[in-house]
Amino acid sequence: MRRVRLKCNGGPAVLFVEEAPVPRPGPGELLVRSEAVGVTLPTVRKVSEGGGPAPLGGEVAGAVVAVGAGVTAFAVGDRVTGLCFSHAYAELAVVHQSMASVIPDGASAVDAVALVRSGLVARGAHEAGRPRPGDAVLVTAAASAVGTLALQYARAGGASRVVAAVSSAEKADFVRGLGADEVVLYGDESWGDPVDVVLDGVGGELLGPAVRALAPGGRLVAFSSGGGTVDAYELLVRCASVIGFRIAAVARDEPEVYGRWRDDLWKLHRNRVLLPRVAAEIPLPEAERAHRLIESRGNLGKVVLIP
Structure with missing residues (x-):
């Protein structure tokens, strides 16, 4: 082979x-x-x-x-x-x-690899951030495989405002088509009005503006392999928190949760709520x-x- x-x-x-x-x-x-x-x-x-x-x-x-x-x-x-x-x-x-x-019957292999793992990461990050209906949610790497599904989760979860952070303006129409109300670029001086939850799939130097985008009491979920450093003072002045998330830990330690999320993915896909x-x-x-x-x-x- x-x-x-x-x-x-x-x-x-x-x-x-x-x-x-x-x-x-x-x-x-x-x-x-x-x-x-x-x-x-x-x-x-x-x-x-x-x-x-x-x-x-x-x-x-x-x-x-x-x-x-x-x-x-x-x-x-x-x-x-x-x-x-x-x-x-x-x-x-x-x-x-x-x-x-x-x-499932009717789904292709391409559908499967685009949906399942990325969807599980998006679902887990969303759960870790604990957004409430009416919260504002910002997703970095919003045009990525995980980001596209995280945007759809935020919209389906009742977010009042969904913000997509992307690397270039050419991606704006694409992420708006996935449910983003606003689009910001990584290099923008401001990412607009504060948000309650940031789902960060980039890490590195982007952690700084991601934390500064949080409203008081906001939560940043870091699920990227990109590492990076968070300024503790920025968290202090916002009474904000950073939560690390790895889907591998859920698969290992909570197999029943992992299985339930996986089954939910296909239901949401079948109902056209999640489209990779x-x-x-x-x-x-x-x-x-x-x-x-x-x-x-x-x-x-x-x-x-x-x-």
Whole structure:
């Protein structure tokens, strides 16, 4: 089978295609013939930071072709989506059953990788911020895969005002079409009237203006892998708080909650409350082009690789 790997021999990181043996699913694991692979920002950052040959994780969706010992909830032939922590950029990938869910009839593999993982992150960040009906919510990276769904969650949750923060004015019409009432740019001197909740998927230098956008008693949810530093004095004067969120912690420690959120995602999708956006479908061997699209902040929605 073909798969994409990362190598860096003292120079820029390179993604290359190789022939590899078909993996065998271990206990509790599924072997999935991938129809679509979702590219995630943490994986893109891992490549940009360089390093030795390494597996590239991501979301996969396709048909189960083999199961490991102890698997009872899935069978060969089931169409599933899930997070692969090893070699996701491959024609066949291994997914642990705890990370997998069935793709409903009528939904495509591309729908699945655009909706499930990004939707779970958006749902979790929204829950962590505890917005009340009538609150104002600001979403950074609003044109990203997670951001597009976070905007829709905020609108469906009864926010009085939904603000989208994006990197360029060219994205304004796109995020307004997802429910944003206002659009601000990262470099703007002010992000407008204060908001009650900020859902931040960027981190880094953007944490400063994100905190300053909070109203008194506001909450900032940091769910990005971008790191960054928050000025404690800015929190003090606003009586504001910062909450860290990782969907992996929910999957590990609260599997019932994780499963319920996952089921809710498909219900909301079926009722057209949540509609994922796909920026590009790119052939698997061109994974480097997919990464460049995300690094340049040129994507409007999810970037998907097609094996």
